[in-house]
Amino acid sequence: MARCRCNGKILCLCLLPCVMMSHLLVYIMVSIFVAVSYSPPQLPVHFIAPGASSDTEAGAPHPLGSFWSLRLEDRALWNHLQHFQDREHNPILRANGTHTESTPETTRGEEETKDCSPDQRWVSHLHDFNVLPEQMKDFVLSMHCRQYTMLRDQPNLCSGEDGEMETPLLLMAIKSQVGHFENRQAIRETWGRSGWVKGIPGGRGGLVRTVFLLGRQDTSTGPHPDLRALLDLESSHYRDILQWDFRDTFYNLTLKDVLFWDWLSKRCPHVQFIFKGDDDIFVRTDALLDYLHKYHGHSLNHNRTLKDQQKKELFLVGDVITNAWPNRQPSAKYYIPESFYRGVYPVYAGGGGVVYSGALARHLRQVSQWVSLFPIDDVYLGMCLHRLGMSPTHHPGFLTFDLPEADRRKPCAYGTVILVHKRSPKEMLLLWRELQTPPANC
Ligand SMILES: *[C@@H]1O[C@H](CO)[C@@H](O)[C@H](O)[C@H]1NC(C)=O
Ligand SMILES: *[C@@H]1O[C@H](CO)[C@@H](O)[C@H](O)[C@H]1NC(C)=O
Ligand SMILES: *[C@@H]1O[C@H](CO)[C@@H](O)[C@H](O)[C@H]1NC(C)=O
Numbered sequence: 001m002a003r004c005r006c007n008g009k010i011l012c013l014c015l016l017p018c019v020m021m022s023h024l025l026v027y028i029m030v031s032i033f034v035a036v037s038y039s040p041p042q043l044p045v046h047f048i049a050p051g052a053s054s055d056t057e058a059g060a061p062h063p064l065g066s067f068w069s070l071r072l073e074d075r076a077l078w079n080h081l082q083h084f085q086d087r088e089h090n091p092i093l094r095a096n097g098t099h100t101e102s103t104p105e106t107t108r109g110e111e112e113t114k115d116c117s118p119d120q121r122w123v124s125h126l127h128d129f130n131v132l133p134e135q136m137k138d139f140v141l142s143m144h145c146r147q148y149t150m151l152r153d154q155p156n157l158c159s160g161e162d163g164e165m166e167t168p169l170l171l172m173a174i175k176s177q178v179g180h181f182e183n184r185q186a187i188r189e190t191w192g193r194s195g196w197v198k199g200i201p202g203g204r205g206g207l208v209r210t211v212f213l214l215g216r217q218d219t220s221t222g223p224h225p226d227l228r229a230l231l232d233l234e235s236s237h238y239r240d241i242l243q244w245d246f247r248d249t250f251y252n253l254t255l256k257d258v259l260f261w262d263w264l265s266k267r268c269p270h271v272q273f274i275f276k277g278d279d280d281i282f283v284r285t286d287a288l289l290d291y292l293h294k295y296h297g298h299s300l301n302h303n304r305t306l307k308d309q310q311k312k313e314l315f316l317v318g319d320v321i322t323n324a325w326p327n328r329q330p331s332a333k334y335y336i337p338e339s340f341y342r343g344v345y346p347v348y349a350g351g352g353g354v355v356y357s358g359a360l361a362r363h364l365r366q367v368s369q370w371v372s373l374f375p376i377d378d379v380y381l382g383m384c385l386h387r388l389g390m391s392p393t394h395h396p397g398f399l400t401f402d403l404p405e406a407d408r409r410k411p412c413a414y415g416t417v418i419l420v421h422k423r424s425p426k427e428m429l430l431l432w433r434e435l436q437t438p439p440a441n442c
Helices: 001-007 008-037 078-088 105-112 120-125 134-142 181-189 227-236 250-267 283-297 307-311 359-369 377-387 425-436
Strands: 148-152 170-175 195-197 206-216 239-248 272-278 281-283 316-318 353-357 419-423
Touching: 078 120, 078 281, 078 359, 120 134, 134 250, 170 250, 170 283, 181 206, 181 227, 181 425, 195 283, 206 250, 206 283, 227 239, 239 250, 250 377, 272 281, 272 283, 272 359, 281 425, 283 307, 283 353, 307 359, 353 359, 359 377
Parallel strands: 170 206, 170 272, 206 239
Antiparallel strands: 148 239, 195 206, 272 353, 281 419, 316 353
């Protein structure tokens, strides 16, 4: 002890490293403490657009930018109209909501039982209205109307009076036209056959029913042979035709979705899955059922909360297209002038066909009332999904642009395919026959 007291220099030399070490330790501890206690601002994983409806939140898996645009894009008619719609139904400004799922009939019916004759009210918003193609003009003149009389209904498609019809697992809603008898018949005989569909080997099947969505023959482009009597016959024989009283034109296809959702809510509210497609595609229905069972099937746990169930149930699958721009070629089928719509399209699932849940159909029906009609049906569906805070799911088996030319005749090439566009009625029958007996060596 005495030695140490005398020799302060040595003591200092001994202590110095210790002091430095302890400083270092304190520094390390402080920095660890800071690192541990700091947490970045927590973003909710599930973005919930509040107020939109009592349970829309289940359909909002993630934020997709702002729900409603604050900047008024006044130079384009659709953006202009939608701006006001979005503000009207802004869930924050109108926290109470203007609408709940329990009362869709009343809010809707009263507002929209209006005159559906051509309306000039938006014409002045389009500086180039007079030089637009006829179909665009027609669209602008009739876009205020989405209530059309039903000419043919199938009230018992999903549940007959004494329950003789069972609710199908999968309802296939196919957009067709009055004249496309051959396509419809080919579909009935092949992939759209109503009844129990066997699954793929080792998979589960399901009850499938097909309906065709029709408008009225478009007689504005010239005289047409009168096919009504034939359609009567077909409809009474197969009982799978839904028809509404609007001109069946390309820009009116969106009406088929909107009116179909209405129909569905009345006639087939409990169907689990819906396939929406065109009448010139081929679907491997058994593979589709297998996919649905695997990834979206009901688990038999009845204890699951309603909300959990909805999260699992709300989906739309197809060939997803992102960052698409409107076509600005006036001669193109998909032409959308700048005076009508500006900006990119939302993420959407391209034509041919998509599959979605019955639960989503109910949400789509509701939200579509707040989305102005748009002439391209796939894009419109994307717009509605966007407003539900959802995006479609891509599936590589949905081949909107077909297989490579060389593979089309090889049954083996269809192993992973769910849908191909496009196939004539004859090709449907041929392909169907070939795929009945899967070749052994693929
Ligand atoms: C919401 O509803 C409550 C009661 O119904 C009402 O008192 C309140 O003013 C409403 N708020 C808004 C923003 O409308
Ligand atoms: C859609 O159908 C309605 C009702 O038949 C018609 O007035 C309108 O011109 C059609 N729109 C287009 C773009 O063809
Ligand atoms: C549901 O919950 C009840 C009671 O909590 C339990 O007895 C039952 O086994 C559960 N059923 C399932 C399918 O998990």
